Amino acid sequence: MILIVSAVTFALLGFAGGDALTQLRDNPQISEATIARLRSVYGLDQPLPIRYFRWLSAAVTGDLGESMYFRVPVSSLVWTRSVSTFLLGAAAFAIALAFAVPLSLIGTRYKSTTIDAFIDLLILLTASMPRIVLALVALAVSVRLSASAMDRSSAILFWLAALTLSAPLISVFLAQLHGELQRTMREDFIKLARAKGLSESAVILRHAVRPALNPVLTIAGLSLGGVLGGSVIVESVLGRQGLGTLMVSAVRARDLPLVMGIVLFTSTAVWLGNALGEMLQAINDKRIRDLSF
Amino acid sequence: MNEQSTRDGFSRRRTDRVAVIGWLVIAVFALSAVFADSLAPYDHRAQSRLEPATPATTIHFSGLTPIIYARRVEDPLRRTYSEDTSVAYPVGFFVRGYSYKLLGIVETDLHLFGVRSTSGVAPRINLLGTDQLGRDRFSRLLYAVRFSLVVAFIGVLVACLVGFLVGGVSGYAGRFVDTFLMGVTDAMLALPTLILILGVRAAFPLELPMTRAALLLLLIFALTGWAEMARLTRGLVLSLRKREFVVAAIALGVSQTRVLFRHILPNILPSLRTRAFLLLPTFLLAEVALSYLGVGLQEPEPSLGNMLTAASDLDQLRSQPFSVLSPAFAVLLFTLGVRLIGRSDRV
Numbered sequence: 001m002i003l004i005v006s007a008v009t010f011a012l013l014g015f016a017g018g019d020a021l022t023q024l025r026d027n028p029q030i031s032e033a034t035i036a037r038l039r040s041v042y043g044l045d046q047p048l049p050i051r052y053f054r055w056l057s058a059a060v061t062g063d064l065g066e067s068m069y070f071r072v073p074v075s076s077l078v079w080t081r082s083v084s085t086f087l088l089g090a091a092a093f094a095i096a097l098a099f100a101v102p103l104s105l106i107g108t109r110y111k112s113t114t115i116d117a118f119i120d121l122l123i124l125l126t127a128s129m130p131r132i133v134l135a136l137v138a139l140a141v142s143v144r145l146s147a148s149a150m151d152r153s154s155a156i157l158f159w160l161a162a163l164t165l166s167a168p169l170i171s172v173f174l175a176q177l178h179g180e181l182q183r184t185m186r187e188d189f190i191k192l193a194r195a196k197g198l199s200e201s202a203v204i205l206r207h208a209v210r211p212a213l214n215p216v217l218t219i220a221g222l223s224l225g226g227v228l229g230g231s232v233i234v235e236s237v238l239g240r241q242g243l244g245t246l247m248v249s250a251v252r253a254r255d256l257p258l259v260m261g262i263v264l265f266t267s268t269a270v271w272l273g274n275a276l277g278e279m280l281q282a283i284n285d286k287r288i289r290d291l292s293f
Numbered sequence: 294m295n296e297q298s299t300r301d302g303f304s305r306r307r308t309d310r311v312a313v314i315g316w317l318v319i320a321v322f323a324l325s326a327v328f329a330d331s332l333a334p335y336d337h338r339a340q341s342r343l344e345p346a347t348p349a350t351t352i353h354f355s356g357l358t359p360i361i362y363a364r365r366v367e368d369p370l371r372r373t374y375s376e377d378t379s380v381a382y383p384v385g386f387f388v389r390g391y392s393y394k395l396l397g398i399v400e401t402d403l404h405l406f407g408v409r410s411t412s413g414v415a416p417r418i419n420l421l422g423t424d425q426l427g428r429d430r431f432s433r434l435l436y437a438v439r440f441s442l443v444v445a446f447i448g449v450l451v452a453c454l455v456g457f458l459v460g461g462v463s464g465y466a467g468r469f470v471d472t473f474l475m476g477v478t479d480a481m482l483a484l485p486t487l488i489l490i491l492g493v494r495a496a497f498p499l500e501l502p503m504t505r506a507a508l509l510l511l512l513i514f515a516l517t518g519w520a521e522m523a524r525l526t527r528g529l530v531l532s533l534r535k536r537e538f539v540v541a542a543i544a545l546g547v548s549q550t551r552v553l554f555r556h557i558l559p560n561i562l563p564s565l566r567t568r569a570f571l572l573l574p575t576f577l578l579a580e581v582a583l584s585y586l587g588v589g590l591q592e593p594e595p596s597l598g599n600m601l602t603a604a605s606d607l608d609q610l611r612s613q614p615f616s617v618l619s620p621a622f623a624v625l626l627f628t629l630g631v632r633l634i635g636r637s638d639r640v
Contacts, residue, residue: 133625137621248586
């Protein structure tokens, strides 16, 4: 899968035919000969399949080349910048879970229409609140709160950014978990647990939660891609240095090695996220474990 | 995402009423896109050096007629303005302004509303204030909505066509073709879309004129948006392939293309339409994101995204947050409208 993605991106970048060196043409002090020499230094004079093969064989050994714009190896650049993005993403996941789990549990326990309606509204609102709108509103709020633009506390900004990033997650997690809990509660084994004389809370916590958690784990693994994509917006709006802003500057500088490096890195991360989701599911559910191991 | 389970709390009647609100919102957006020139009081490119970054014009009433006053710069550095209440200018409907072509056909200079000049040059009415170059933000917003909606709409059509073809072939041909096409589709679906879009964007020159930028956005949407439609189409085609009327058509010797387009397509169209409709805000947001990051539509043409870059002027954001963020609220309203309709199945 990662192979396909990298090949497609590489082909697109190659066919469009522009690179960081194209802009040098505008400078009259740089002659065609210099550009041609630079091209051969970076290997840009080679045909596309050869360039892809070279890039791929280097990438397998962990060498993603050197960024043309930042003049440092791509891999170290991506690693250092991704730390802050992953912190932000982890905080977003934590916030989303902190909303979804208690709310859906309370909604299931008390079966009240007001709580259900509230959950419904929260899902609708968080689902249709685009991250860019939320990020801008967060920026406006943070600007309003502080007297000058300088003394904006970074901790507040971090949590605002995480909250912005988590909004779509809240909707997805809450919808999944709440829906799944409702469905599980109609199962026969729940009736059996009730017949044993367990209290309603014990029935939910001991018998309903685990089977209801399965689809949520899948969704959580799948939503990592959305979080990484959303971080581009959130980081740019709120001015945080991370993987997202790195991607934007790479695109603006048309820094092909860096763009490829980030695409490769994020697709690997997404793939790992999916695998992690499935693994957690296997730990949670013995039926899946017996099938796959 | 999970409409079935979330809809339980709403009764059918309530859902219908909610959907009507959604349709109204979409209708307002569609109308303002079509009649942007008539609704906008000023040319979206016209700069006014005397009034950069003004707050929204205050509308006063003298009796029943709405009036506005001319504004004077009080402090050019801090951009504060005061009203000159000596002359009142009435605000009226169907005022003459710059000329344009209504619906691209009729040449006219009538605008829905504007300021009538009683003596000399009338001051400008800026419902949402002006940007740093003194351009009327309300007019720009209308043109931005037009551009964003047209691009998103055509983008959805193109993406649907590609998705339908891939999904149809995949579901119909089966076996090896199916495995390969769905492998690619799954790879596309798993990727962070925005990163992918930016990656594709990096392949093209940074600065583009309006039509080229629009075409590029369409290409990007088609390249990145087809996967979801393909997945849906494949599932639907698979479920219909063994049905009697399809088998009958094949037995009668109808060609495969004809079976796909004449027998299968009409049956799966409603489901495809619902999903396509939900793609609209996705593409709208992608356009907003790209233009906001400075790699979509570029100045001086307005788009919802590049208008939002004004938010980086923190002083203006602090003093007039609602005017500066008005494009964001437009996006929010549109997304909400589509979601409300999406909740009821009858799209």
